[in-house]
Amino acid sequence: MDSFTWEVSLYFLVQEINAESAGEGLNLLGLATASPVVRANGTDQQALLQFKAKITGDQLKIMESWNSSIHFCQWRGVTCGRKHQRVTKLELQHLELSGSLSPFIGNLSFLRELSLAGNSFYNEIPQQIGRLRRLEKLDLTNNSISGLLSNMKYLVLYNNSLRGSIPPSLGNLSSLEILALLMNGLTGTIPESLGQLANLSGFSIAGNAISGIVPVTMFNLSNIRDFDIGGNKIQGTLPSDLAINMPYIEFFSITRNQISGQIPVSISNASNLGQNYLSGPIPFDIGRLQKLQIFLTDRNIPSNLGKCQNLLRLSLSHNNLSGPIPPQVIGLSSLSIGLDLSSNFLTDELPFEVGKLKNLGVLDVSQNRLSGLLPNNLDSCVSLVKLLLNDNLFEGSIPSSLSSLRGLEALDVSDNNLSGGVPEFLVTFKALKYLNLSFNDFEGVVPSEGVFKNASATFAEGNRKLCGGIPELHLSICISKKSSNTSLRVKIAIVIVILAVTLALTCLLILRFRKKKEQPTTISVENSLLQLSYQSILRATDGFSTQNLLGSGSFGSVYKGILEGSGAAIAVKVLDLLNRGASRSFVAECEALKNIRHRNLVKVLTAISGVDYQGNDFKALVYEFMENGSLEDWLHPSVPANGPETVRHLNFFQRVSVAIDIAHAFEYLHHHCETSIIHCDLKPSNILLDKEMVGHVGDFGLVKIVSADTLNCSTNLSSSLGLRGTIGYAPPEYGMGSGLSTKGDVYSYGILLLEMFTGKRPTDERFKEGLSLRNFVETALPERVVEIIDPILLEESVQRRTIADITLNENSQRNDKHFQCLSLIMEVGLTCSADSPSERMNMSDVVTKLCSILDEFLRPTRLHRGIRTPKAAQPAGNVVFLS
Incomplete structure (x- = not known):
């Protein structure tokens, strides 16, 4: 040879x-x-x-x-x-x-x-x-x-920065069974000679720059089980007899190419076809895939999918699916790994056929518009580990039949219209580690045993009729009813005492009002957890000590506080009422936060309005404390006294996750509130991170609430507080007098996204004389992404190769998952920050795009997924692995 x-x-x-x-x-x-x-x-x-x-x-x-x-x-x-x-x-x-x-x-x-x-x-x-x-x-x-x-049988040249074209001489390796050239820099076309490899069972050239068409002879390799040409520039169409000539095909991927035409009907004998320029619906005959185990799709659910009796996992999340859930889909008794229909627009009731999922481990229908009662036959799903029903419109009580689901580890029914008492049987669930009952209409006593004794595992806020539970849940004290045989004398005494106390309190309040020494009253935001006074806030923050100062802004300062008794940490925003716009900011934030709730918005616990000990007006907002501070602290940390080695940084995965968290929050504000909400001041200092590094949007002091009709008309929603937003993040049209719109928030989000992955502020001193953060990124993509990314991310990406390799070899940039995903993310940032509002994405599309990018980043390589290494019992041929 x-x-x-x-x-x-x-x-x-x-x-x-x-x-x-x-x-x-x-x-x-x-x-x-x-x-x-x-x-x-x-x-x-x-x-x-x-x-x-x-x-x-x-x-x-x-x-x-x-x-x-x-x-x-x-x-x-x-x-x-x-x-x-x-x-x-x-x-x-x-x-x-x-x-x-x-x-x-x-x-x-x-x-x-x-x-x-x-x-x-x-x-x-x-x-x-x-x-x-x-x-x-x-x-x-x-x-x-x-x-x-x-005598080569297995040739695997994975992720080696190979360049040039595929040698036609490889077609002479008659014994070759596995040929994997994925994740390199190969160009040219697929040699016709490869169609001679009659023994070939695994073929992958994914992640290169190969063009042309696939030789017809390649589709006639009858022993092929794994076929992956994804991520190239291949054109042409698929032969109609594809699966007939490849009868043993198990993994078939042509994703991210330029293949056109219709999906062959014969593909009903194959699986996992990739998103190209293919047209037409998914064939009805997909139901013939009796051995199909995993099905992922976008925007359409084939009605015949119910015939796939071996389907183990079905994931249809984060799409635009609407209408009711097909009973034949949710009744697939073969499902065991998981059924994920979350983050869609599904309506109507949860079908009764859900009871057929006896082997299902995870059921997630969260963030839809499902309504009605919860099915009584959920108890048939005896293998459930996670049941996620949150963010829907379910009503009624939690069925007592759920008491048989003793293997549950997570149950989330938050953000629904559920009522009735908290089921006592949940106390006996030994495996339960997460229980979220928040923002429903539950009533009665909350137990204090089992999962309920763990404040970090149980969430019950937003249920005003609940009482009891452990102190950390901050529920009201349960008061027992008076006995019906209370004597008349006792009743009269009680009335007299109440009248006397009322009279005394009235006199006291009148005196304090006259002397301007009145203690501030608490204006409780809807679903508030706390009733606080100026005095308790003063003690919690140690007299608004500078050591507890978390930051200052246009309208006030934020302090960390520790509540007496519970020891709970809070964040207190004290308004600077000498600033004329501070009171309006206070009202705007209260108005915005009283009717909205989302896991990626900072929770306001209460609002306080009154006077301090000197008789001066006092206004403050009390928030849930975020242990990991603001995104600003992580992107642009100051060097601490004990040296730069202690500076904290966000890795690539954390940045993408936080970016998605922010996008989810703005998708909710723009598209899922009763009236659209424009934040007007998105920037890193207004993004806070909790102890799990989940991102939360805060500071609604400049918020604008508009109806859908107003949002879609040309009315100028000018600000009564002057120019909305912060320099560098505010969209250009605001500076030219244009009205407020959700597209203004999208612009700010795009700039924030570019800042998160370049590590450079839009107000950096280098951005002057016509240069901006946006065109700094735009001129570098896609080939020179290494020149603009945050050095922290560059260091993370080069752990497996030298900096010189990455700097000098543009193919390695193209093939490295970090660089691929970084380029895609920055393209989202560029689109969002376009000068023209009409060219910007909406936040729903941003969420979909970023989730897709993150999924691609976390997805295992085709080498492990589609190309199998030989078993020890098989005869050892010539094996060459390059990695």
Whole structure:
């Protein structure tokens, strides 16, 4: 077999595949091994001398240092380990050496790297090299060595920055069963010769830049089980007899290409087809996929899906699905991993057929518009671990039949219209670790045992008729009814006492009012958890101590406080009433927050309006305390006194998660409130992070509430507080007198997104004389993304390669998941921050796009998902893994 050379080194990741063969090294090339290896330092010296003996040309006289006058560990190109003085590296690349490779090289049993690139070695690789169990790197590029691929069965060149086109000579490897060239920089077309590989069962070229069409002969490889060409520039159409000619196909992906035409009807015998320019509906015959186990889709639920009796997991979340849930879908008794219909617009009741899900582990129908009573037969779902029904319109009580679901670990029924008492049987659920009953109309006593004794696991706020429970839940005290046989004398005494107390209090209030010493009254926002006074706030913040100051803004300052008794932490925003707009900001924030609630909005606990001890007006808002401060603190941290090494940073996953949290909040404000809410001041300091690093939008002091009719008309919603927003984040149209709109918030979000992933403020001093954060990013995408990303993220991404590799090799940028996702995220930021409001996305589309990007980032590589490594029981052919 003739050798072939690509423009990169071949790195062999040595893995042991014959576990039964104790004491034998990996037979990397499928060749027989010779005599056993002698384990001694002398053996290494002898092996090196035998290597030298095979050198026939040495123009630079490198081998002259290889003599007995110095220890062999000091010979040119030789590196030894410190502990055992055994040879670990042999690096003789580009030294004009010629000759053949000595079989004694197989005796260097501690060798990890063998680099002989750029010389003139010839003949075959000796079979004894298969003994080198510790070998991690083998670089024989640009020599005249042959015999490497003679009996190849598995060729996996995954994520190696390979360039150029696929060699047509690979089509001569008649024994090849697996060919995986995914995640490289390959260009050109798929060679016709690959259609000759009759034994091929796994083929993946995903994540390259290959163009052209797929040769027809490739679709005739009858042994193919895994076929993945996703993420290229491939065109053409799919043959109508696709699944007929590939009868054993199990994994088929053409996602992210330019393939057009209709989905072949024959694909009903295949699975997991990817989102291209294919038109037409998903075929009705998809119901014939009797072995289908996982189904993911967007925007359409095939009615015949109910025939897939082997479906284990069904995920249809975060789409625009509407209408009722088809009974045949929710009644798939085969479902065991999970059924996820969350974050859609599904309506009507939860079908009675849900009781057929006896083996289901997770049922998630949250964030829809489902209504009616909860089905009584949910108790049939005996395997449920998570039941998520939150953010719907369910009503009635929690069915007592749920008492049989003792394996539940999470139950969330928050944000519905449920009523009745809190079920006592929940106390007996030993596995229950999360229970959310918030924002319903439950009434009665809350237990104090089981999950209810854990304040971090139980949530019951927003139920004004509940009482009892542990103190940390901040519920009212339960008061028992007076006995019906209370004597008349006692009743009269009670009335007299009440009248006397009332009269005394009235006189006291009149006196205090006259002296302007009145204690401030508490204006409780709807569903408030606390009733606080100026005095309690003063004590909680240690007299508004500067040590408790969290930050200051246009209309006031925010302090951390610790409530007496409970020890709960709170955040107190004290309004600076000397600022003329502060009172209006207070009213605007109270008005906005009293009717909205969302997991990604900062919760207001109460509002206080009155006078302080000096008789001055006092206004404050009390919020849920966020342990991890603001996004500003994480993106632009100040260096602490104990050194820069203690500075906190957000990693890539955390930044994407927070960006999605913010997008969810604004999607809710813009599209899911009774009246649309425009925040007007989105910036990092107004994004707060809780102890789980979940993002929450705060500071509604500039908020504007508008009806849908007003929002869609051309009326100028000008601000009574002057220019809305903050310089750098406010959209350009506000500065030119245009009216407020949700698209203004979208612009601010786009700038924030670019800031989160570049680490640069829009007001950075470098952005002047026509340069802005937006065009700074726009001119770098997509090829020079490495030049603009936050250095923290760059450091995270290069853990597996050097900075020089990433800087100089644009292919590695294109193929690295971090860079791929970063580019996509920044494109979202650019679209959101377009100068023209009409060109900006809406927040629902932003949520969908970012969730898709995050899903792609977390998705396992096709190498592990679609290409299978051989089992130990199978005969060991030639295996080459490059990683």
